Amino acid sequence: MDFKDYYAVLGVSEDAPVDEIKKAYRKLARKFHPDVSKEKDAEIKFKDVGEAYEVLKDPDKRAEYDQMRKYGARGDGSFEPPPGWQSRSPFGGGGYTEADAAQFSDFFESMFGGGRRQQGAGPGGFGFGRGAAMRGEDVHARLALFLEEAVKGCEKQVSFNVTEADERGRLVPRRKTLKVKIPPGMREGQHIRLKGQGSPGVGGGAAGDLFIEVELAPHPLFTVEGENILLTLPVAPWEAALGAKVPVPTVDSKVNLTIPKGATTGQRLRLKGKGMPNKAGKSAGDQIVVLQVTLPKQHSEKAESLYRQLADEEQSFDPRSKMKT
8 A cells, every 4th residue: 555644645754743733724724625625636635734733733643653654554555554554542542434434545444454534633623534524724813902002992894804715616815804892901922712602613613712822012201011001200409309290191091190209210109009900900000200300491590509519518419329349
C-alpha cells in the first residue's frame, strides 16, 4: 500500500506544535470542504486532510506514526507494517462498519485498526463525509477607546470581515457591522468575546466567535497604570513650600486637592476611587497625582529680589549635601 505523509498533507514540519497543526487543518478543511469547494478532487483531499489531522493531533498516535514514518516507509513510497504490529491507541477499537472504514485510507487502517468515525472528531464535531458540519472561523478585531469611554463604558460600532459561502458555494469575504456594549473599566489589551458573531459555519456548523481587543487612545493628561490613573500636576514653588489647595482634573470631574507644606517633585498623592473601575463596576482604583514643582520661565525684578532674600535667609540649606564625598 502507499505510504501517507501526513505532515506533507497538512503542509507542516515534523516538529510543528499542535496549534500550528490545528491551524493548517482548519484552513485546508475549509478549502476542500465538499459543500463549498470547487477544487478538483475536493472530497478526496478533504478526507486526506481530516485523516492526517486525526493522527497528528493525538500525541500517542503521532508518536506511533513518527516511528512508522522512520522505519516502515520504503524507498519506493510503499508501506508495510511490521509483522504483528498493533497500535497502542487504536482509533475506535474495531466494531466499525464498512461505511465508517471507507472514510479512511488503507494506510490508516493498517496502522490503527479501526476507522470508526467519532462524534466530535474534528473542531465543531464533524467527521469527513460529504455534508459534514464545520464550525466557522473565529474573527479578531481591534477597537480604540478614549479613556473616558473605557472608564464609564459605552456603546460602539465595530466593523470586521467574515468569510462565508456565496450562492455558488465559493468562500467570499463579507463586511459585518455590530453595535457592541463596552463595560466600564476595560483596559489596554483586554478582550471582549461575542459568541457566534464570527464567520458562519459550513454544512450547518456553528458560527465562530468574535474577539475584540481593546486599545486605549493616548490622553493629553492621564496615563493608566493597572487599575490606577496617573496625572502629573505642576505646582508653583510657593505652593510646594507653603502648602495649598488646588483644583485637579479627574476623568469625569474636578476636585480640590490639598498640597502638603514642603511638597517635592515626584511626590505622589492619592485620590481614592478615581481610577479604573473593576469588571463588576462595584469598586475602582485610584487616581495618583504626581507633583512636579515648576518655576516660571521669567521673573520680575521684585520676584528676583525676593529669591535673593530667600537665599540669604536659607543659607544653611544645601540641596546637594548627600552628593558630597
